[in-house]
Amino acid sequence: MRRGRTLILILLIIVIGLVVGFVAINQLLGSQPTQESGPVYVDVYYAAQNIAQGATITEEVLATYRVPQENLVAVMFTVDELPILLGKVAKYPLDQGVTITESMVSDATAAVPTSGPEWAALIPPGMTAMSIPTDRLSVSGYAINDGAHVNLNACLLFVDVDPSYQTILPNLTAVLTGTGLGNISGGGVTGVEGGGFQVQGLPILSLGVAASGTAQGRLELDPSVQQPYYLIPSEAQRPRLVCQMLLQDVVVLKLGNFPLTAAVAAPEQQDPNAEQPAPAAPDIVTLVVSPQDSITLSYLIYSNAKLMLTLRNPSDEARVASEASTLQFLLSQYNIPVPAKLPYAIQPALTTLISPVLPNDIPIEPAQ
Numbered sequence: 001m002r003r004g005r006t007l008i009l010i011l012l013i014i015v016i017g018l019v020v021g022f023v024a025i026n027q028l029l030g031s032q033p034t035q036e037s038g039p040v041y042v043d044v045y046y047a048a049q050n051i052a053q054g055a056t057i058t059e060e061v062l063a064t065y066r067v068p069q070e071n072l073v074a075v076m077f078t079v080d081e082l083p084i085l086l087g088k089v090a091k092y093p094l095d096q097g098v099t100i101t102e103s104m105v106s107d108a109t110a111a112v113p114t115s116g117p118e119w120a121a122l123i124p125p126g127m128t129a130m131s132i133p134t135d136r137l138s139v140s141g142y143a144i145n146d147g148a149h150v151n152l153n154a155c156l157l158f159v160d161v162d163p164s165y166q167t168i169l170p171n172l173t174a175v176l177t178g179t180g181l182g183n184i185s186g187g188g189v190t191g192v193e194g195g196g197f198q199v200q201g202l203p204i205l206s207l208g209v210a211a212s213g214t215a216q217g218r219l220e221l222d223p224s225v226q227q228p229y230y231l232i233p234s235e236a237q238r239p240r241l242v243c244q245m246l247l248q249d250v251v252v253l254k255l256g257n258f259p260l261t262a263a264v265a266a267p268e269q270q271d272p273n274a275e276q277p278a279p280a281a282p283d284i285v286t287l288v289v290s291p292q293d294s295i296t297l298s299y300l301i302y303s304n305a306k307l308m309l310t311l312r313n314p315s316d317e318a319r320v321a322s323e324a325s326t327l328q329f330l331l332s333q334y335n336i337p338v339p340a341k342l343p344y345a346i347q348p349a350l351t352t353l354i355s356p357v358l359p360n361d362i363p364i365e366p367a368q
């Protein structure tokens with residue numbers, strides 16, 4: 001009997017333990033917080049490129065990025081509000097990457113008109129735009145275009161001039177002769193034969209200039225015969241060339257001419273076989289420079305200096321201290337020797353460097 005009671009008691013304890021454990025496990029599972037879902041993101045619009053003041057907002061100038069919904073501000077434009085944003089006008093110049101908000105844009109009818117052309121808003125405060133002449137070589141084969149960052153090089157020619165006359169040396173010479181010895185007294189001339197005249201002890205000289213004056217030379221002594229001889233230049237003075245980088249990290253506002261009138265819409269129907277006119281090559285480029293640099297460029301243009309632009313990476317903001325290039329700099333910097341005078345030479349004589357002409361370079365006209 002005792003053994004049976006003991007078994008029954010053990011079974012009751014086990015059953016009660018199982019029930020208590022089941023209830024405890026259910027309570028623990030029910031008390032655990034539900035797993036939180038991931039954060040919700042919303043796409044908002046920002047300026048994909050620089051937008052000028054007064055420019056119309058279009059899809060081409062917009063891009064989106066994702067922000068958490070808790071960071072979304074009511075003044076931002078989401079993808080659902082794209083129809084509201086399109087067609088509005090920028091109140092201020094918007095830089096690339098700026099999130100567009102309601103205070104930055106306005107309706108076209110309520111927008112405050114800006115004075116001057118729309119591209120004037122692209123010029124930063126304190127800067128100015130100036131155009132300089134250019135050609136295909138000066139703009140890196142037209143690799144330089146609107147918005148490019150460039151350096152500006154200038155090449156000048158220097159000559160020696162007379163400090164007083166400001167004319168290129170050497171000066172032209174004239175014949176200066178005396179008229180003899182003698183005296184002028186009381187308005188009359190007295191003298192001796194073979195003599196000249198003197199005015200208060202000074203010789204009277206006469207100046208004769210030939211039709212074509214001779215260039216001024218110099219007197220040298222021939223060491224072989226110990227005789228003096230007079231040297232005159234065989235040609236006009238050769239200018240001396242110097243090139244230097246003047247401006248760095250300059251922004252190109254426009255390559256070519258700005259439009260004088262609004263663009264005219266092209267007709268819908270065009271003859272596909274019609275030959276399209278070739279676009280004219282740009283001959284000017286407009287740079288955004290400081291007012292002082294614009295004055296420097298004006299001087300260089302009217303001094304017939306050769307200006308060249310070199311393309312650089314827009315993210316490169318480094319400044320380089322460069323040295324001016326002259327003939328002496330080239331010889332010393334690149335270790336170029338001056339050729340020695342030898343008792344033999346190449347035939348035919350080389351006086352200029354001419355590129356060889358290859359058969360493929362000559363256009364062949366079709367036979368008629």
